[in-house]
Amino acid sequence: MGILPEVSFSWKASESIGITAKLESTSEVFSKNINKDVIWLPEHKRTDFHIYSSYKLNPYWKTSVGYIYLFNPEDKGVHQVSAQLSYKHEPGNIRLGHRIRSDYIFLKEQLPVYRFRYRISAEIPLNGESLDLGEYYLLLSTEPIFNKGDNMGELDARCLMKIGKIINFQHQVEGGIDYRMGDIFSNSTSFTTWVRFGWFIQI
Amino acid sequence: MKYRFFFIFIMLGSTLFSQMKIEIEKKVSKDIVPTEAINWITKSYANEAHIKWIFEQSDRGKSYEAKLKYGNAKHSIEFNRLGQLEDIEVTVKWNKIDTSARKAIKQNLQERYEKYVIKKVQIQYSGPSDLMFQYPAFIDHDSVQINYEIEYYGKKNGNKKIYEGLFNHIGELLQFREIKPRPDTHLIY
Numbered sequence: 001m002g003i004l005p006e007v008s009f010s011w012k013a014s015e016s017i018g019i020t021a022k023l024e025s026t027s028e029v030f031s032k033n034i035n036k037d038v039i040w041l042p043e044h045k046r047t048d049f050h051i052y053s054s055y056k057l058n059p060y061w062k063t064s065v066g067y068i069y070l071f072n073p074e075d076k077g078v079h080q081v082s083a084q085l086s087y088k089h090e091p092g093n094i095r096l097g098h099r100i101r102s103d104y105i106f107l108k109e110q111l112p113v114y115r116f117r118y119r120i121s122a123e124i125p126l127n128g129e130s131l132d133l134g135e136y137y138l139l140l141s142t143e144p145i146f147n148k149g150d151n152m153g154e155l156d157a158r159c160l161m162k163i164g165k166i167i168n169f170q171h172q173v174e175g176g177i178d179y180r181m182g183d184i185f186s187n188s189t190s191f192t193t194w195v196r197f198g199w200f201i202q203i
Numbered sequence: 204m205k206y207r208f209f210f211i212f213i214m215l216g217s218t219l220f221s222q223m224k225i226e227i228e229k230k231v232s233k234d235i236v237p238t239e240a241i242n243w244i245t246k247s248y249a250n251e252a253h254i255k256w257i258f259e260q261s262d263r264g265k266s267y268e269a270k271l272k273y274g275n276a277k278h279s280i281e282f283n284r285l286g287q288l289e290d291i292e293v294t295v296k297w298n299k300i301d302t303s304a305r306k307a308i309k310q311n312l313q314e315r316y317e318k319y320v321i322k323k324v325q326i327q328y329s330g331p332s333d334l335m336f337q338y339p340a341f342i343d344h345d346s347v348q349i350n351y352e353i354e355y356y357g358k359k360n361g362n363k364k365i366y367e368g369l370f371n372h373i374g375e376l377l378q379f380r381e382i383k384p385r386p387d388t389h390l391i392y
Contacts, residue, residue, distance in 0.1 A: 010388050015362055020392055052392060058363045059356055059384060062391065086391045097390030121390050128230035129257055129270065131385065135229075139389065164389065172386055200388045 002028040002045070004178060004194040011203040013053075018062075022050040026194070047071045052082075062086045070105075079106045093130060095123040097141075113149035121160075136165050139174065154183040162196065174198040226261040228268075236267050237286025244269050244280065247336035273338065279325070288332035292325040292352065300324060300351055307374025308353065316357040322365070323354035350377065 008022040026045040030038050052066035068080040084101035103115040121141035125131035138161070145156040162176025175197045182190035233241065236256050244254060248271060257268040259281075266289065269280045277294040297305070312319045328335060330347035341347050349372040356365050368379040 008388055008392065010386070020388060022392060050392070054391075056363060058358070059365050064391070084391075088387055088390055095385075095390070097387065099391060123390060128228050129255065130228050132227040132229075134227065166385060169383070169386065172389065174389060198389065200386060202386050202388075 001030045001193045002026060002195070004196045006196065006198045008198070008200045009203055010201070016056045018054045018056065020050070020052045020054065020064075022048075022052075024048045024050065044073065060087055060089060068103075076108075078108075080104065093125055095131070097121040097123070111150040113147055113152075115145055115147050117143055117145040119143035119158075123164075126163075131166065133166055133168055136163060138162075139164055139176070155185060157181045157184060160196075162198070164198075170202050172200040172202075174200070226259060228260075229258045231256050231258045231267075237282065237284070239286030240267055240269070240282040240288075241286075243282070243286075243288055243332060243336065247280075247338065248273060248278075278338075288335065290327050290329040291335060291338065292327050293338075294323065294325050297321050297324050300326060301372070304351060304370065304372060304374040308351065308368075308370050311370070311374065311376055312355065312357070312368075316359045318358040320356040321353060322356060325352040326350075327352050327369075348372070354382070 004024065004026050006022060006024040008020060010018060010020040012018050025047045028041065028043045028045055031041045031043070032038055048071070049069045050066060051068075052064045054062045054064040056062050062085075064082075064084050064086070066082040066084075068082065070078040070080060072078065080103055082101055082103045084099055086097060086099045088095060088097045090096070097120070099117075099119040099121075101115075101117050101119070103113075103117070105113040105115065107113065119141055120143075121139060123131065124138045124140070125135060126137055127135040131137050141158075141160040143158045143160075145158065147154045147156060157180070159179045160176065162174045164172060164174035166172050175195075178194040178196045180190075180192045180194070182192070233254075233256055235258075244251075248254070248269075251271045251273060253271060255270045257270060259266050259268055265284050267282045267284070267286070269278075269282075271278050271280075273293075279292040279294075281289040281292070283289055327350040328338075328342060328347055329350070330341070330344070334344060334346055335341050342349070351370045351372075351374070353368045353370065354365065355368065356363070365382045365384065366379050367382055369377045371377055
């Protein structure tokens with residue numbers, strides 16, 4: 001279990017092209033020792049820098065490509081490129097976001113790992129009929145992730161529950177739990193819980 | 204004098220041409236809604252138990268809205284801060300509005316955009332409150348004004364945006380506003 005703060009900056013390069021830069025840091029706070037006891041062991045695991053460029057096909061559909069640099073104190077840098085297609089719509093009072101993404105992760109002295117993932121997110125207003133500025137929302141999302149690498153093929157999954165607030169059109173904050181399951185169909189399935197804090201800034 | 208004309212021109216222009224739609228809606232308790240509005244709803248929608256009261260703040264001012272389902276249609280009844288009826292909006296399918304108005308709206312959108320998609324259609328009824336408490340009996344009455352509030356996606360010169368247009372009963376454009384989308388970074392990345 002650990003903490004995962006993130007800060008994201010987004011801006012428009014043109015009417016259809018948007019840029020998002022995100023910094024995300026992962027630190028473990030509690031971990032299990034060899035006897036499976038939970039112990040207090042604060043340790044910085046990773047810092048990721050993401051940069052995405054998106055193209056708005058229309059107000060609902062967007063395509064994006066991105067580069068992510070994952071800095072891990074042990075392995076040094078890992079490079080990742082991603083391509084995704086996203087769609088958002090509002091059935092009733094809820095806003096749904098769908099995302100299909102493929103990632104290529106370039107590891108040192110190994111074949112690249114390919115990931116294919118689909119995420120569905122629901123933004124549910126907590127104050128009234130619709131989500132307006134200054135109001136809170138609940139964000140629920142789930143994402144199965146299929147990994148394919150050198151001699152491996154595994155399925156991971158992530159579930160997220162966050163409370164957020166749209167402060168204004170420029171600032172938005174979120175906090176919540178990110179529960180991750182690794183290699184679901186094996187005997188060594190891993191479970192990790194991250195407490196996330198996010199600050200989203202529109203420039 | 205010429206400045207006065209200039210000012211009037213700007214004011215008229217700004218009412219017709221595009222503005223940004225920014226609304227804040229909050230669900231409120233029935234207790235804080237003006238009595239006049241409660242009485243009107245009780246009289247007009249006597250059998251409707253599930254009524255949501257909303258306090259709305261927008262560039263057009265502050266108002267109260269009662270939202271409910273009547274038959275199969277969503278009704279939104281708007282009152283001013285004193286509880287006087289402003290209008291009734293009924294959400295309908297695009298093909299349910301008057302044929303000639305629909306044709307005129309379609310032509311208007313075709314002329315103004317390279318591509319458009321209708322997203323939501325509301326018929327807006329306004330008139331004397333003592334006449335309008337029997338839906339749908341009043342809709343053909345001469346004193347009742349009918350407008351169409353249309354939410355649509357429009358593409359023009361590379362701009363792809365969502366708008367809300369208000370058209371009169373014969374499909375003439377009265378005003379339109381761009382609907383500013385909320386940030387979506389948290390849904391996408």
